[in-house]
Amino acid sequence: MMLPLEGIKVIDLTRILSGPFCTMTLADLGADVIKIERPSGDDTRQWGPPFVEDESAYFLSVNRNKKSVVLDLKKEKGKEILKDLIKDADVVVENFRPGTMDKLGIGYEELKKINPRIILASISGFGQSGSYAQKPGYDVLAQGMGGLMSVTGDPSGTPVKAGYSVADIGAGMWAIIGILTSLWERQRSGEGQWIDAALLDTMISWQTYLAGNYFATDKNPKPLGGAHPNIVPYQVFNASDGYFVLAVGNDSLWDKFVETMKMESLREPKFKTNPDRIKNRELLISILNDVFITRTKNEWVELFEYSGIPCGPVNNFSDILNDHHVKEREMVVETNHPTLGLLRQLGIPVKLSRTPGKITSTPPEQGEHSEEILKRIGYNEEQIQSFIEEGVTSIPEKNSSTV
The missing domain is CATH 3.40.50.10540 (Crotonobetainyl-coa:carnitine coa-transferase; domain 1)
Structure with a gap:
């Protein structure tokens, strides 16, 4: 061939x-x-x-x-x-x-x-x-x-x-x-x-949406660690034994996330839509950090994957280059x-x-x-x-x- x-x-x-x-x-x-x-x-x-x-x-x-x-x-x-x-x-x-x-x-x-x-x-x-x-x-x-x-x-x-x-x-x-x-x-x-x-x-x-944000506001985007400037929660979180990534990319996924977490505080109106969550980013992330530290990264990944919420571990090279899917x-x-x-x-x-x-x-x-x-x-x-x-x-x- x-x-x-x-x-x-x-x-x-x-x-x-x-x-x-x-x-x-x-x-x-x-x-x-x-x-x-x-x-x-x-x-x-x-x-x-x-x-x-x-x-x-x-x-x-x-x-x-x-x-x-x-x-x-x-x-x-x-x-x-x-x-x-x-x-x-x-x-x-x-x-x-x-x-x-x-x-x-x-x-x-x-x-x-x-x-x-x-x-x-x-x-x-x-x-x-x-x-x-x-x-x-x-x-x-x-x-x-x-x-x-x-x-x-x-x-x-x-x-x-x-x-x-x-x-x-x-x-x-x-x-x-x-x-x-x-x-x-x-x-x-x-x-x-x-x-x-x-x-x-x-x-x-490759600036794409970050440049778009600047053109719309004339404000320089800032570093957010493992977070996203336009979506919340969409970032790296610390579990009890390492890090994992959570990507709640829309309000439908947020509803699934709230149902999975079974936390009444997440149902408050200030977290209902993505613009709400961006406005109240610091409060929401603080709440989530206090919870995520209580379990291992694999426990969180298994829970969210079962619920259809995008997530995954933060892998070292030894993890990903020996991963069965990669092979x-x-x-x-x-x-x-x-x-x-x-x-x-x-x-x-x-x-x-x-x-x-x-x-x-x-x-x-x-x-x-x-x-x-x-x-x-x-x-x-x-x-x-x-x-x-x-x-x-x-x-x-x-x-x-x-x-």
């Missing part, structure tokens, strides 16, 4: 997280992703501990299903080889600082001359245009400048970032959407285009790595009924496919050996005898 993106060739110039996440997703769905690494390799190959033997757990998390080719793009021959690869490619993905591709002589206008159908996806901190374009793009900067940190955390504490890199991952996802949209549009026009995805734009686009959904998978043995990884979140994605290869060694790919585009063994001697490319030491 063909994978949905089979036949799509992607040249991956990215490193760290946003770009590699984007290209791994395309690879999971069948694209032929050729990861171009500088001689020192993707930065994250050295980001640890933890390491799995000599391999960085960080690198392993976002680089499966790719082929690794080492090219020194500061050398003219390296750029020439890259241009040869782009001649029949469909997509180039990069996450350099804006302007770097032009300085290297491989900006979008140059790529169009090589291949008019090429789609270039550029991921950066602040976009390819605008006053902030040259600022360094880091996830934590985007979370802070994009407003997320101002509404995250305890109301009495300092601003808090999300626990993992949502700006990086989100920008990678917008790039994927742009790539798939451009591939579809190219079927009509026959031309490629340039996709500009930014971490700051991602954070702003049934194949969101934790095991693969056989040629040197590391059994390797656990996250699964593919997009479930396609007829052409599902597939993990076909583990994350590559640096330069593992240099020889294979260079031969594919017409270079012979003698030429490849000269490239190695000149530092234009490299291959793993164990493979050096094959050239």
